[in-house]
Amino acid sequence: MRITPEPTMRRLPHYLHFLKRQMENGVEKISSTIIAQALSLDSTQVRKDLEYTGVKGKPKTGFFVKELINAILEFLTWTTRRDAFVVGAGNLGSAMLGYNRFRDYGLHFVAAFDSDESKIGTKIYDTPIFSIDKIPSMAQQMQITVGVLTVPAQAAQEVADLLIKGGIKAIWNFAPTYIKAPKEVVIENHQFTESLAALTRKMVEVDFHLLKKE
Amino acid sequence: MRITPEPTMRRLPHYLHFLKRQMENGVEKISSTIIAQALSLDSTQVRKDLEYTGVKGKPKTGFFVKELINAILEFLTWTTRRDAFVVGAGNLGSAMLGYNRFRDYGLHFVAAFDSDESKIGTKIYDTPIFSIDKIPSMAQQMQITVGVLTVPAQAAQEVADLLIKGGIKAIWNFAPTYIKAPKEVVIENHQFTESLAALTRKMVEVDFHLLKKE
DNA sequence: CAAATATGAAGAAAATTTTCTCTAAAAACA
DNA sequence: TGTTTTTAGAGAAAATTTTCTTCATATTTG
Numbered sequence: 001m002r003i004t005p006e007p008t009m010r011r012l013p014h015y016l017h018f019l020k021r022q023m024e025n026g027v028e029k030i031s032s033t034i035i036a037q038a039l040s041l042d043s044t045q046v047r048k049d050l051e052y053t054g055v056k057g058k059p060k061t062g063f064f065v066k067e068l069i070n071a072i073l074e075f076l077t078w079t080t081r082r083d084a085f086v087v088g089a090g091n092l093g094s095a096m097l098g099y100n101r102f103r104d105y106g107l108h109f110v111a112a113f114d115s116d117e118s119k120i121g122t123k124i125y126d127t128p129i130f131s132i133d134k135i136p137s138m139a140q141q142m143q144i145t146v147g148v149l150t151v152p153a154q155a156a157q158e159v160a161d162l163l164i165k166g167g168i169k170a171i172w173n174f175a176p177t178y179i180k181a182p183k184e185v186v187i188e189n190h191q192f193t194e195s196l197a198a199l200t201r202k203m204v205e206v207d208f209h210l211l212k213k214e
Numbered sequence: 215m216r217i218t219p220e221p222t223m224r225r226l227p228h229y230l231h232f233l234k235r236q237m238e239n240g241v242e243k244i245s246s247t248i249i250a251q252a253l254s255l256d257s258t259q260v261r262k263d264l265e266y267t268g269v270k271g272k273p274k275t276g277f278f279v280k281e282l283i284n285a286i287l288e289f290l291t292w293t294t295r296r297d298a299f300v301v302g303a304g305n306l307g308s309a310m311l312g313y314n315r316f317r318d319y320g321l322h323f324v325a326a327f328d329s330d331e332s333k334i335g336t337k338i339y340d341t342p343i344f345s346i347d348k349i350p351s352m353a354q355q356m357q358i359t360v361g362v363l364t365v366p367a368q369a370a371q372e373v374a375d376l377l378i379k380g381g382i383k384a385i386w387n388f389a390p391t392y393i394k395a396p397k398e399v400v401i402e403n404h405q406f407t408e409s410l411a412a413l414t415r416k417m418v419e420v421d422f423h424l425l426k427k428e
Numbered sequence: 429c430a431a432a433t434a435t436g437a438a439g440a441a442a443a444t445t446t447t448c449t450c451t452a453a454a455a456a457c458a
Numbered sequence: 459t460g461t462t463t464t465t466a467g468a469g470a471a472a473a474t475t476t477t478c479t480t481c482a483t484a485t486t487t488g
Contacts, residue, residue, distance in 0.1 A: 153231065
């Protein structure tokens with residue numbers, strides 16, 4: 001097992017999404033050329049990415065859509081259930097709890113946590129809210145593997161430590177700060193500031209380069 | 215003006231966040247070594263990244279914190295106001311509208327849009343909701359530069375087209391699908407599926423590589 | 429049945445990004 | 459004042475990722 005390039009991992013869900021729609025439309029076979037065209041990518045890149053999942057295509061025919069979908073799902077381990085805690089029941093945390101589609105990816109939110117006393121004991125979209133300090137024991141007992149962090153930056157490390165104490169395997173971090181963790185714990189940052197920075201900076205650079213060309 | 219590497223753009227907000235906290239604590243000067251240590255990065259990389267913003271450091275002294283903060287803010291154009299539309303007033307859209315901190319980055323949500331009749335005419339966190347078909351005219355009239363897309367995948371392209379028709383300069387896309395747009399329109403994808411894919415796949419690969427080492 | 433064509437596979441090349449190395453400058457200290 | 463230490467800056471090297479080439483193979487067409 002060689003490690004998968006980060007960009008490849010990030011493109012796979014897009015193939016998956018496109019392929020699912022193709023299958024809905026009755027398409028049974030598809031070539032990397034078609035996929036590349038639809039997603040504005042290079043066909044070689046598509047092939048290289050798909051290679052990681054282990055599927056084989058046939059010259060002139062391409063890939064079987066159903067086979068490809070299953071290969072990607074398996075590769076991303078989205079066919080196996082993972083129980084998760086959501087920590088921070090604010091705007092974003094609530095939005096996460098309300099988005100049912102995460103189950104399509106194997107992610108099940110079984111409990112949420114907040115420091116706000118008034119929220120504890122209530123439910124958000126059927127998920128019960130507990131006190132932050134219950135995290136370690138409950139995570140251990142319920143065999144939670146993923147922690148979703150939707151707390152303010154200053155609380156992030158503290159909460160992450162509680163999750164790690166509870167034996168969590170991965171943290172999906174939405175707080176605008178890096179988190180330190182032992183190397184066996186996967187930290188996946190998903191920060192708005194990162195992509196907003198890219199967005200605003202690109203706006204300037206696009207303007208500049210378009211101007212230059214004239 | 216050379217174009218900025220994507221990873222550099224994404225790291226800059228993290229430096230900014232760290233530097234702001236340092237300034238709060240009264241720190242006036244800081245070295246790339248210290249920044250690197252705090253964020254678990256390589257000090258050369260920190261220097262290379264900061265170089266793009268145009269600041270100069272002094273050997274043995276490092277950088278002036280305040281100067282550095284301003285340089286990053288300027289570089290990311292976060293000191294200039296940008297008016298934005300939020301399209302899709304569901305869970306995520308509402309969460310976006312409720313998160314005031316975007317103003318720290320110059321982003322102001324001035325209106326939101328939804329196809330749900332019952333939402334039109336109401337407000338979410340003080341932002342009024344309009345009908346989707348009002349997008350082009352209102353965007354043009356209000357000189358909107360950024361569109362935030364928090365609609366389901368199947369509606370994404372259609373809504374993007376409306377925003378582009380309204381003369382928008384950039385789209386921040388949260389829908390789990392790629393969007394096609396003319397090259398002068400910046401598309402920044404911020405998709406949950408991408409980072410979830412990376413998270414779940416890494417969980418397997420980390421397990422495997424730790425096992426191998428034993 | 430043969431030729432043309434589209435396609436995946438594999439590896440090479442190019443581009444991009446990160447890391448390493450060295451040098452010079454500034455500060456600290458003897 | 460001279461020596462040592464720390465640090466930024468510049469460029470080279472390494473690693474990673476993307477793109478290009480070539481080739482073999484399956485399908486289609488004449």
